[in-house]
Amino acid sequence: MQQLIKKLSFYHVSIKTLTLMGFGLVAFPLVFAFLYSANQVNSLSQQGTTAIFNVAELVENNRKLSQTLTRLERFASQFVVLKEQELLTQYVEEKQELINLLSQEFSRYSDEQFPLLIEQFTNKVNEIDSLIQSTAADSLSLDTVQSLFKQLAQVNQQLSLHTNEVINQRANAMEASANHVKRTMLFSLLIIPITLLIAGVFIVLITLPLKVLLGKIKLLEQGNFQQSITVDGSIEIEEIADALETMRSRLHALELQKSSFIRHISHELKTPLAAIREGTELIYDKSVGPLNNDQQEITHIIRTSVNRLQRLIEDLLDFNIVLDSTSLQDAEVINLTTEIERALTLRVLDIKRKQLIVNMDVGKISLQCNSKQLSVILDNLLSNAIKFSPDKGAITIKAWVEQHALYLTITDQGTGIASSLHSKIFDAFYQGPAKHNSQIKSSGLGLTIVKELLMRLNGSISIESNTTSPSFTTFTIKLPRAKVMSLNSIPTSEKT
Known part of the structure; x- marks a missing residue:
């Protein structure tokens, strides 16, 4: 045609x-x-x-x-x-x-x-x-x-x-x-078939190049800046395609510069920050001598701020993964259970500190995905669940496959999120009301990173929450290209 x-x-x-x-x-x-x-x-x-x-x-x-x-x-x-x-x-x-x-x-x-x-x-x-x-x-x-x-x-x-x-x-x-x-x-009514035929011809003439152009724009939306943009069509369509090609080239260059800058500044910050954190811990633990109450309070504030700054740098590094379009090409077959266990291992100290129980109902599932991006998604969702879970509470992780799509839910027993905030929690730097005794401070980028990464992986995320008793919050993610592995099933319930 x-x-x-x-x-x-x-x-x-x-x-x-x-x-x-x-x-x-x-x-x-x-x-x-x-x-x-x-x-x-x-x-x-x-x-x-x-x-x-x-x-x-x-x-x-x-x-x-x-x-x-x-x-x-x-x-x-x-x-x-x-x-x-x-x-x-x-x-x-x-x-x-x-x-x-x-x-x-x-x-x-x-x-x-x-x-x-x-x-x-x-x-x-x-x-x-x-x-x-x-x-x-x-x-x-x-x-x-x-x-x-x-x-x-x-x-x-x-x-x-x-x-x-x-x-x-x-x-x-x-x-x-x-x-x-x-x-x-x-x-x-005899006029209608004639007009429909004429309209159909002109609709195809106008919309066919636009559909091709829309496909190119969606690639840009997903962060794929490697594929050049060329579209044949009307004069305006070709002009738009040329402008998009120029924009793609500039965006690609800017993205590489941003990624390089964030990686560089983050690593440069982490080196002196590690020394500050180490020195603060020594002072806080009274390794260099006793402290009075005021000094102890000031040291606690410094220690808390250093931990928050370290978390912010880690989130910036995760956000750099979102900006890095080159990692989109590194898709591989991933064992979901292994990725979840790896994410839980990274948060084992936080889980033990709050005496949380983690229940898993995950079959032997594999999916074709970017391993680094999936680990960032799981880490941010688990961090969020741990942060809002009450002491001695439970976190439930479930996963299943429907029509070659992975459905993964992470449920905590926190106070819940009001329905009016469901659309806001995915905004960058938005921080919901945290527990007063929470030891995990956030930068407000976690759920933003999750949503952006899922969009690039052609996935989606939804939330279900209840603020009345029994309160809970469930995040459900959906990812394509998943299947149940033809191996022995892992245990359907594990406790950490």
Whole structure:
């Protein structure tokens, strides 16, 4: 596909030109179809809204008309029988409401039959009214009144039937309009496959070189500065590739300088620091004579600061591993159990000082990884677990393989980490609240180094913690290219 695209005459034009060409060829038919369909839908919507309101009004007016007619008949019948003036007054009010309803509501509809039916209805109402209010009303019988109202009910029924016909006509008109819009929109859909084909061609023209460029950028993100960057594509893509190649060369040179500087300054600092630490230990242990309380306190502060400085230098050396991209190429098959035991050996004094129990549930697992980087990851996670573990607590290490990926968890029984801090603890130089009696001071780089190294190894790290009883913190790392070794399993539980 890429070779075919390279042969196109406009492959090396600018992204701006490609975008404008693709947008124009895709947008014009779609915009036309959209505007036409929108106009049809808008007309249908307006027609539907009007029809719904009209239908609702017709139904409501029919209901009012029937109710008013019923009340009118009741008051007229009662007046004929009882001859009370109050019933006559109520009859007159209902008659006026009926006339107003006919003249104001039904006369608004543009229909040939409505005026005729309204006229018949009005004439019949007036006929009844003239009999009831005439001087001969005393001799008017109830049967006569009911007979007249039956005739009026027949006219009302004709009006209701015609109203239903009008509603059906509106519904049929709406259905016809909807079918017309449906056919129009279905016809417009024929444009979509053409536009999709055009869009697909231009998307490939623009995104294919970008994907190649993204792969080169990911190599830079992982710290691989050895591979040169060359990408064929549009003018802008080639310019970006050239700029990235220049940046890669400079970053590589700067990285080598940084690594060399950190190694040099760290080793230069460690030599006088060792002498200071040795002298401080002699003074602190009163090997050169007794100390008073103030001198003892000052010596303790110096001793603590020297230990902290030594730890900071060690973290800087570990961080130098993160900056050193050359070590990324040194992948080898590693026995996970051996690496964990080596990391525990380095921390055995800290473990014994706090009387911690280390439980291991690790099978015979191997993975292809950089041994030096993995040891730094394990050391920092174990150091963190030891630091926050209570005295006589337990640290649990578990490992298993799923779909050729290693899952390793390290759990301590510390006070836990609040969920609001889960994203902050991986920031450089961030230090969470430490135990007041902790003998292990940190520089705030440990978890940052772990995260950076795991990212370079295509791995990841997550945290689960509980601050309530029972409190705990579990770090889970995931690394690719792991498998269970076909050897005898090691013991599933070891205690240190």
